[in-house]
Amino acid sequence: MRMPRLLHPECSEDPRFDPPEHLLGVERDLELDLVLDAMADGDFTVREVSRSLLLGFETKREPAIYRQRVLRDCLRNPELIRDLYSLAERGARLSRRHPLGLLRMSTASSILSGSATLMSRLLEVMERMRETADGASSVESGGLRDVVTVLKERFDGERIREMRDLTERLARQSGALISVNLGLGSRDSEYVLRERRRRRRGVWESLLRRIRGHLFGPRGSVHHFRVDARDQASNEALVYFQRRAMSPVANTLARASEHLLAFLDTLRVQLAFYVGCINLAESLERAGYEVSFPDVRRREDAILDAKSLYDPALVLTTASPVVANDLRADGRDLILITGANQGGKTTFLRSVGLAQLMMQAGMFVTASCFSSSLRPRLFTHFRREEDVSMRRGKLDEELARVDAMLDRLRPDSMVLLNESFAATNEREGSAIAGEVLEGLRQANITVLFVTHLLHLAHRLHRAGDDGVLFLRAVPREGGTRSFEISEGPPQSGGFAEDIYADLFGRELPGIDEE
């Protein structure tokens, strides 16, 4: 029986992993927690699986597109997915009530009944799942269709009746009928569990037999006798015969149970992600925001384009309306964002990062339109509280963080920098940042950089490089506290620069040009 493959066309592995330190940074910087809370809706597994898929994102187009297709099916059939999920969970939980590992220690009689009982419980769940699958409609993705087909075909009425009948009979059986091959002539004996012939007896006959049994014990013929309770060796031999005969049957059942449990557990884990997606889509919809499926482009196309992109983390936590921004960055590899504080720059950066993560996880994105390509890595480097509080002394630590990040970067990655290199004065920071940015761009890495380093911004602007896109946070027309991110040259920040520029008609030279 093939394991469900709802997450990847070729593999059914459990996607859960412990994110390494640097991914925890990404998680914190992008405030993924808030998104995950909405996806989980209180379910621990959903949260865990979704987190793993968002942080351990796909870097190939095929699986990402594969998941998009499954997700479209799921969004069309939310009740089917939730029902299958809760049934799979119930089935997987059976392993806790009937632990397979305990079979080893069971007595002869319970080896068989133990494994048969677990199997018959599992079959009950499978039958319910099949009934649910029978009601599925408009399933178009290969992944989900395979699961529905397995349920419908492997557990159709006829077959499941036969399986349940067999397991229930084995679960109830007392003692055993065993055929023994003598095994002389250099062979060990073979013990085979056989089915007792079902004999029909009249009421009178069976009553008579029982009375006779009680009064005289079994008939004392050579072929029919009772082992004395005190004869330990003989009783052990009886146990041995039964174990030998029952264990192959019990093993087959136990292994089949293990397989079914694995199937259910795999399905549960994979469905958890889609349940999370359904939950998130519904919460965003309730808040009045739309989602869309991103256009996954090839890296060569150098496409980065978004319409009405918003930060889901913000939407999920505020009641007030959230600004959606556009981003047109096709062919650009450095996007420099400057502008007033409290101008939504960080939120904008986060919305791009989250959309990129969601796309790479195979999800929908929080925009009306989003085109981008899959990146081998996504890194964030946001200024942290500790960086702000202690200025100068923290530069080496900050650089160490950048250094560690560089160890892990690959060409074609995406890097989100938020007020990096601000732990020192502006000139020094600009010089260092300039070096780093140039290096990253050489490695074909796309950088989004929110910064107050005006020396850097101005120098880049003067250079007139086509690869650089300048964005600014500007107050929206009519609004006071509300900003939007739009294209525009870096503003002149300090007075000195402004005056100098005014008086001399050119920029104040940066430290790097002196």
Add this chain to the structure above:
Amino acid sequence: MEYQSILYAPSSGPPEEGEGRVSRDTVIDLNLGPVLESIVKGRDRDYLLSIYLHPLHTIREVRYRQEVFRDLQRQDLVRCAREFHEKIERFHRYLHLAARSPSQFYARGWFFSAVAEYCHAVTGIFRSLREAPLESGALRELLIQLTHYVESEHFAAMKAKVEELAEPLERVEYCLDIRGRTVRISPFRGECDYRTRVGAAFGDMSREASRDYVSIHARQSPTSWLDERIAESVAQFYPETFGELRQFCDRHRDFLEPAVVEFDRDLQFYISYIDEMSAIADEQLKFCIPEVVVHGDEFMARDMFDLALAGARGTGDEKVVTNSFHLGGGERILMITGANQGGKTTFARAVGQIHFFAAIGCPVPARSARLQLCDAIFTHFEREEDLRRLRGKMEDDLLRIRDILEHMTSKSLLIMNEIFTSATPADELSLSRGILRQIIEKRALGVWVTFLEELSQVDETVVSMVPEVDPRDPSIRTYRVRRRRPDGMAYARSLAQKYGLTREQIEERIR
């Protein structure tokens, strides 16, 4: 059946109790303990060790075994010999079970199985020996005797009866219906098999998982009163078959030919060594059957290696380095000087090991070799335990060496590893020179590991060998020991340079 030992050439025989055994010191110094333990593991340990620890004295005895190795090393014959041994082992087990069975019925069953296995074993090894192009005197003689035995009327009749009885016995089958402590025995009537039914219904799900949840450890059911009860019934179900079985057992009480068992036991010597070789040999590490001589003035080994190291290497890429030596024109002593941890001791051990194995008629760990058949291998290695002795260490060393020199002849091999290191340098040199003189006078073969480079130039029978150092990076050790003049401090100098500690560097740094 006559049995001419396959271990000892005619008119020679196993050594007397406690005679000519290799000394414990030699086994420890050459690191033979783990090698021999690995060889005899899972076999008749004491018997095999007694063979391995008694070197042979004549070329004729050595060649007698070497020829058997040559014959056996033809792959199919080794396999046949192993199969033969497995059958003999099973046969022993069945015979033991027969003797232990309290019930006549089961005793007869096991006895029959034992005889059947014995017949298979004898016929099997007879056929493979007959078809092999044998060249060794030992195996040819054995084949002649075995042919007589197999073709004897007694054996043929026994074998025919075994075949005749095997089939009906294998078909015997009965049913036990167990409910609690109540048992009903009946002839088997083709009742439906649950395993097949369950397999058909769940097999496709079960196939992919592999674990056994319930396992049966005992292969045999516990013996009890039940056996007797069951036997009675079953004998009634199949009266003819069991009547014949009883007759068979009565007629063939004395079926066993002791020579067959002896042959199997001796064969284990060869198989154990061949198994060890095939576990170790690879592209780099080769074994060969050495040319063994008593008197000669040219000896060599190409690509020899330390068996203990080769046996201990894991599955990783640890490489065991091979080394070669050549002694010609009256050269007798290999003097090894040079860098620490460079493979000097391993080299000395390897020389000792190949002489040790050559002397018991085995192939040796080298690509090719021409070796002296040593009447004794003496070793003197520095040991931890020496430090605890009460007597002065130097005196102790001298006493041991005196003892060795007394017993040493021109056919002995002496391996010395850094002696007198506790003495003052002047004492160490003069003592060593003195000892070396004596060894040279005895014309014995020797390997001497030392720091005293002067010893290499004492006599023209002394050959200097030095571990090779990678000139680019002195910290990389090649473990190759080459014939070369001692090169003084080259290694120490380059190591110092690496850490910036040469004279020039220090001058530069301190300025």
